[in-house]
Amino acid sequence: MIRSIVLAASAVALFAAAPAGAAEVRIKTAGKAPAELRAEIVKAASTVCWQTVRGETLATYMYPSCVRSSVNDAISKLNNPELVSYNEANPAIRAR
Secondary structure: OOOOEEEHHHHHOOOOOOOOOEEEEEEEOOOOOOHHHHHHHHHHHHHHHHHHHOOOOOOHHHHHHHHHHHHHHHHHHOHHHHHHHHHOOOOOOOOO
């Protein structure tokens, strides 16, 4: 069975002007090392968050926070101790 996670910008609830449907990206998780999986989650979060905040007045300030919270939320939902440890050891998320 192929495992996957749907990453949706968790920060969408914070934006009153956010569209009704948040952007989503599916990531296949099976057979991936923590570093590879986290990199894909960060890339997906980056895409989703940029689609969510672009056009906002404070987008450059909102974007990094959105990415961080989305990555942390997705990783916590996977219930993978190795991935959680890797994420905690590598917390820096670069802005777009």
